[in-house]
Amino acid sequence: MAGDKLQVTFEADGSLSAPLTLFYPYNRTLGTTVARFLSSLADKRIEGTKAQDGRVFVPPAEFDPSTGTPLTEWVQVGDEGTVVQWSWQPAPFEDNTLDQPFAWALILLDGADVPMLHAVQAKAAATMSIGMRVKAVWAEDRTPEISAIRCFEPVGG
Amino acid sequence: MRDVAIVAFSEGPVTFGSTSTPVEMIVPTVHDVLKQAGIERTDVDFWCHGSCDYMTGQPFSFVSAVDALGAWPPIIESHVEMDGAWALYEAWIKIQTGEAEVALVFGNGKSSAGDMNRALSLQQDPYTVAPLWPGMTAMEGLGACAALQAGTVTERQMAEAASRARRDGAKNGNVLVSGNESADELLSRPVTAAPFRDHDIPAMADGVSAVIIATGDVAKKIAKRPAWIRAIDHRIDHQNLGWRDLARSTSAAIAASEVGVHKDKVDVAELHTTFSHHEQLLINALQLRPDATSITPSGGALVGNTLMAAGLSRFGHAARSIFSGSADRAVAHAQQGACLQQNIVAVLEGN
Numbered sequence: 001m002a003g004d005k006l007q008v009t010f011e012a013d014g015s016l017s018a019p020l021t022l023f024y025p026y027n028r029t030l031g032t033t034v035a036r037f038l039s040s041l042a043d044k045r046i047e048g049t050k051a052q053d054g055r056v057f058v059p060p061a062e063f064d065p066s067t068g069t070p071l072t073e074w075v076q077v078g079d080e081g082t083v084v085q086w087s088w089q090p091a092p093f094e095d096n097t098l099d100q101p102f103a104w105a106l107i108l109l110d111g112a113d114v115p116m117l118h119a120v121q122a123k124a125a126a127t128m129s130i131g132m133r134v135k136a137v138w139a140e141d142r143t144p145e146i147s148a149i150r151c152f153e154p155v156g157g
Numbered sequence: 158m159r160d161v162a163i164v165a166f167s168e169g170p171v172t173f174g175s176t177s178t179p180v181e182m183i184v185p186t187v188h189d190v191l192k193q194a195g196i197e198r199t200d201v202d203f204w205c206h207g208s209c210d211y212m213t214g215q216p217f218s219f220v221s222a223v224d225a226l227g228a229w230p231p232i233i234e235s236h237v238e239m240d241g242a243w244a245l246y247e248a249w250i251k252i253q254t255g256e257a258e259v260a261l262v263f264g265n266g267k268s269s270a271g272d273m274n275r276a277l278s279l280q281q282d283p284y285t286v287a288p289l290w291p292g293m294t295a296m297e298g299l300g301a302c303a304a305l306q307a308g309t310v311t312e313r314q315m316a317e318a319a320s321r322a323r324r325d326g327a328k329n330g331n332v333l334v335s336g337n338e339s340a341d342e343l344l345s346r347p348v349t350a351a352p353f354r355d356h357d358i359p360a361m362a363d364g365v366s367a368v369i370i371a372t373g374d375v376a377k378k379i380a381k382r383p384a385w386i387r388a389i390d391h392r393i394d395h396q397n398l399g400w401r402d403l404a405r406s407t408s409a410a411i412a413a414s415e416v417g418v419h420k421d422k423v424d425v426a427e428l429h430t431t432f433s434h435h436e437q438l439l440i441n442a443l444q445l446r447p448d449a450t451s452i453t454p455s456g457g458a459l460v461g462n463t464l465m466a467a468g469l470s471r472f473g474h475a476a477r478s479i480f481s482g483s484a485d486r487a488v489a490h491a492q493q494g495a496c497l498q499q500n501i502v503a504v505l506e507g508n
Binding site for chain 2: 011013015017020022030034037038057059065084085086087088089090093095096097104105106114115116117118119125128130145146147
């Protein structure tokens with residue numbers, strides 16, 4: 001980061017400190033399963049894989065959790081679902097898809113058998129409840145990433 | 158199997174905002190544990206370290222930690238990218254293979270180097286979860302929500318766990334937070350990160366802990382009353398929170414069953430409770446009877462969560478209850494990952 005000035009701070013005990021911001025820039029091949037899942041998100045479709053016992057996994061399981069068999073049967077699920085569990089984020093991180101306090105939820109999408117984690121845009125913790133219905137809000141500029149779904153929002157506002 | 162015992166334990170100061178390097182933090186604690194055991198560093202056959210490069214901010218940071226041990230004459234050492242409790246497990250295996258008689262195990266971490274709540278998002282799936290940055294507290298909140306909904310943990314039990322941790326922390330002294338509030342007082346405080354109140358969330362801390370384990374006759378020479386590791390086992394649940402039953406800790410229950418926690422009385426159980434609801438989940442999984450067992454008398458990680466060391470500290474404090482004679486049979490537990498994903502359980506006995 002040539003040209004950036006190092007921000008050195010004098011601590012109370014006489015030591016010096018300077019920030020060190022770590023990041024991990026890498027590109028990896030996603031593999032066929034995750035690649036298909038994330039690509040479908042960019043096309044506003046949510047897809048999962050069907051395990052041998054019939055359960056639909058979203059995000060997709062690459063291998064059957066019980067038998068280890070590669071899973072290749074795909075199922076499109078709904079972009080609406082039910083909140084199974086939730087918790088409140090009072091102070092969002094800068095990397096979150098929402099910049100105001102919001103909820104996290106494990107959401108059982110219609111047609112899926114395993115809930116997936118995502119953010120829920122809610123006015124207050126008091127408006128959240130187990131069993132509430134939520135719907136995906138798609139990001140305007142979608143790349144094949146989980147954040148192609150910007151968040152979920154309560155059905156009916 | 159060879160008889161192996163914990164024979165010494167030292168815990169460095171539990172602080173937040175240390176300006177020391179990892180080596181500077183480790184040296185005094187390693188010296189202290191050797192002093193307690195009355196042995197020299199050259200008596201140690203195997204060194205094993207638990208820490209996290211990501212927290213240190215430097216790849217292979219554990220290599221520089223060897224400076225704290227003294228690398229000449231050459232030593233045999235290893236490292237796990239896990240809490241020190243898992244380093245203890247590796248050292249225990251090393252002794253079982255006959256390659257060592259005495260091992261020094263240590264774990265260290267400096268939570269204050271960054272925002273650990275945010276950073277621990279990176280323990281999750283790198284494509285479908287981590288890029289959303291859910292954070293440790295929010296993920297644990299989902300687990301607590303599941304447990305409260307299923308009735309495996311109650312809000313009162315969470316407050317009681319926090320209340321006891323704060324009282325026991327005051328007695329311990331080497332913790333970040335303490336207090337004398339009753340469970341009722343804690344319950345009257347506001348919910349800040351639903352379902353949590355502030356006291357349900359761990360106080361992140363910087364710290365080091367070190368333990369010496371030794372086999373048979375060597376252990377008897379070092380300690381008046383060694384804490385014999387009768388059984389030790391570790392298990393793991395799936396990483397994906399949606400695939401697991403968060404209302405119970407399946408892997409902790411398997412590990413506890415494997416080591417036979419329930420087969421006899423348990424005088425002391427040092428549980429690695431980082432969030433208040435973990436305590437009841439672990440009591441359920443380990444089938445403990447709180448009326449007959451002293452639960453985490455050290456105060457535990459809720460009042461000073463020295464990431465990468467707090468689990469090993471639980472082993473150390475459980476062993477201390479054997480050293481002092483206050484317990485004949487103790488259980489040590491450590492965990493890692495979101496929502497009790499990985500659990501290690503050991504039974505320690507004085508006789």
